[in-house]
Every structure is written in structure tokens, then in C-alpha cells.
Amino acid sequence: MRLPILVFDIETLTDLKVGAHLYGLDLEQADLEQALAKLRRQESGMDFQRIPLHEIVCISGLWIDENGTMRLFSFSQEHYSEAEILSKFLSIFDKREPTLVSWNGSQFDLPVILFRAMYHGLSATSLFDQGESNQQKRYNNYQNRYHQRHVDLMDVMAMFNGRNFQKLDDIAQMLGYPGKRAESGYFVPEYVKQQQWQQLTSYCEGDVLNTWLIYLRWLLLKGQILVTEHQAWVQATIQYLHTQPQQQTFLEVWRETAQRTAFSAADFPIQSS
Incomplete structure (x- = not known):
């Protein structure tokens, strides 16, 4: 395991201003949102917007340093503009x-970060360098699909075959x-609208934590950590989450879902009375 590690995820909304500009629309916000969704369905048969039209409202991460110390963090539009969120992350x-x-970071999160950083006139040399500044990144960089500087778990677990892509929720x-x-639906727009930061x-x-736990299982599969090391990392994660009030529901649900398989049941040993 190469430390430090940064597991990350982003949440986005449709950028109505950019959408109006690209499609030449002059509408009220509610009508604009519907018009962009309709146009997208006509283009692709789906509501999911093109990458450049995604405005970042939150970036969350789990940082694990060289000593194994964990820190969960979020930058959201509760306190920062999109440009400030990006600047802090980059x-x-x-x-x-x-x-x-990441999970699907190569196809979604990093391209969104790239376009939105360009939109705000930001530089991100260390993240997007492919050897122009640092020769060592010529063949091992954060964009290279087949190396380990960026591990997109959805991609590697599909053996780089799009037909095998799976949802994070299902694999977790x-x-x-x-x-x-047990949440159904996508609530991010409503969270932002209601300022439920x-x-x-x-x-x-929660997506970051699920990704981290799947990553540990991936390292175990590849023989990069032993079973005892996997158990130690899982227990360290559980102990850390006990100090995070915002993730107590995650911890409680994990205690229940862990009992669904014999291997994960060991994450929360049944206490004898």
C-alpha cells in the first residue's frame, strides 16, 4: 500500500448559466432547468448532463497519511464558491x-474537475501533469489508466471493460x-436547494467511505496487503468513525450490513454477554 492515500468523491448540479450560454437560451431559472433536461434527453436519451455542465457543489475526501492517521473532510458551497472548493482540493x-x-473518477470526477478548473482559470499542474513538468510522470500519472497513481476502482474492477462497470452502491x-x-433516489439538488449542507x-x-472499504478489499485481492493487515485497517476505520458524529448512521448501518457475509461479519464481532 502506497501512502499517503486520498479517496475522494464529488457532488454536482447542472450549471444553468453555462447551459443557457451553450444552447442560447433566455429563460427563467425553473424553465431553464427543464429546457436543459429536455435537450439532454433529446441528445442522449438520458437526463445526465454533459461533463462541462456539471457545477461542483461538494468535494469530500478521506486522507490517510504515512502513519496511517485518517482525516475525513468536505469542501462544500455552504462556505466556499466552486472556485474556492477547487482551489482547496487542487x-x-x-x-x-x-x-x-475513486469510483468512476477517470470518467466523471477528474474530467469535471478539469473542465471546471479551466472555467475558473485555475492551474493544477501536479494533478494533470503528464511529464511536461515532471519527467517521472511521463508514464505514471493521475490520468494513466493502467498504473496505480490513480486507482479508479470501477474501472480496474471491470478489468477496463465498460460492459463490466458496476454501481458503487451494489458492490458496497x-x-x-x-x-x-437505504436511500433511494438522488437528493443532491434538493439538499442544495434546501441548504441542507x-x-x-x-x-x-459516505461514498468516500464505501470506496475506501472496497479499496482495502481490492488490495487484499491483489495480495498487496495480508488478511491481518486488512483487518487492522478496517478496525482503524471503525475506531476513527466513532470520533465522527456526522458518520454515526454510516457506522450503525455498517454494523448491520456486515452480517450479510461471513467475511465482513468479522468487522463487528458479536460481543458475548
């Missing part, structure tokens, strides 16, 4: 070069982790 790579871990629950914690960051951090 500054991490100026100071350190962690192993980056299959392995005995909380997944979306704690629910937003908790949701985003």
Missing part, C-alpha cells in the same frame, strides 16, 4: 502526491458495507 497535490482512489452492499444506506456532505463522505 492545493493538496501541490504539497503532496498521494495515491488517488455485496461486500457487506453500507452503500447508500450536513446531509450533502454526509452523503458525499
Whole structure:
């Protein structure tokens, strides 16, 4: 395991201003949102907007340093503009070069970060360098699909075959982790509209935690950590989450979902009375 590690996830909304500009629309906000959704369905048959039209409202991460110390964090539009969120996140790579871990980060999160950073006129040399500034990144960089500087778990677990892509929620629950914690639907727009920032960051951090736990299982599969090391990392994660009030529901649901498989049941041993 190469430390430090940064597991991350982003949450987004449709950027109505950019959408109106690209499509030449002059409408009220409610009508604009509907018009952009309709146009997107006509283009692709789905509501999910094109990458450049995603405005970042939250970036969450789990940082694991060289000593194994964990820190869960979120930058959201409760306190920062999108440009400030991006600046804070990108500054991490100026100071350190962690192993980056994501779920679908290669196809969604990093491209969104790239376009939105360009939109705001930001620089992100350390994250997007492919050898122009640092020769060592010529063949091992955060964009390279087949190396380990950025591990997109959805991609590597599909053996780089798009037909095998799976949902984070499904794999997390299959392995005995909380997944979306019984939430159905996508609530991010409503969280932002109602300014329910704690629910937003908790949701985003939950995806980060699920990704981290799946990453540990991936390292075990590849023989990069032993079973005893996997158990130690899982227990360290549980102990850390006990100190995070916002993730107590995640911890409680994990205690239940862990019992679904014999292997994950060991995460929470049954206490004898």
C-alpha cells in the first residue's frame, strides 16, 4: 500500500448559466432547468448532463497519511464558491502526491474537475501533469489508466471493460458495507436547494467511505496487503468513525450490513454477554 492515500468523491448540479450560454437560451431559472433536461434527453436519451455542465457543489475526501492517521473532510458551497472548493482540493497535490482512489473518477470526477478548473482559470499542474513538468510522470500519472497513481476502482474492477462497470452502491452492499444506506433516489439538488449542507456532505463522505472499504478489499485481492493487515485497517476505520458524529448512521448501518457475509461479519464481532 502506497501512502499517503486520498479517496475522494464529488457532488454536482447542472450549471444553468453555462447551459443557457451553450444552447442560447433566455429563460427563467425553473424553465431553464427543464429546457436543459429536455435537450439532454433529446441528445442522449438520458437526463445526465454533459461533463462541462456539471457545477461542483461538494468535494469530500478521506486522507490517510504515512502513519496511517485518517482525516475525513468536505469542501462544500455552504462556505466556499466552486472556485474556492477547487482551489482547496487542487492545493493538496501541490504539497503532496498521494495515491488517488475513486469510483468512476477517470470518467466523471477528474474530467469535471478539469473542465471546471479551466472555467475558473485555475492551474493544477501536479494533478494533470503528464511529464511536461515532471519527467517521472511521463508514464505514471493521475490520468494513466493502467498504473496505480490513480486507482479508479470501477474501472480496474471491470478489468477496463465498460460492459463490466458496476454501481458503487451494489458492490458496497455485496461486500457487506453500507452503500447508500437505504436511500433511494438522488437528493443532491434538493439538499442544495434546501441548504441542507450536513446531509450533502454526509452523503458525499459516505461514498468516500464505501470506496475506501472496497479499496482495502481490492488490495487484499491483489495480495498487496495480508488478511491481518486488512483487518487492522478496517478496525482503524471503525475506531476513527466513532470520533465522527456526522458518520454515526454510516457506522450503525455498517454494523448491520456486515452480517450479510461471513467475511465482513468479522468487522463487528458479536460481543458475548
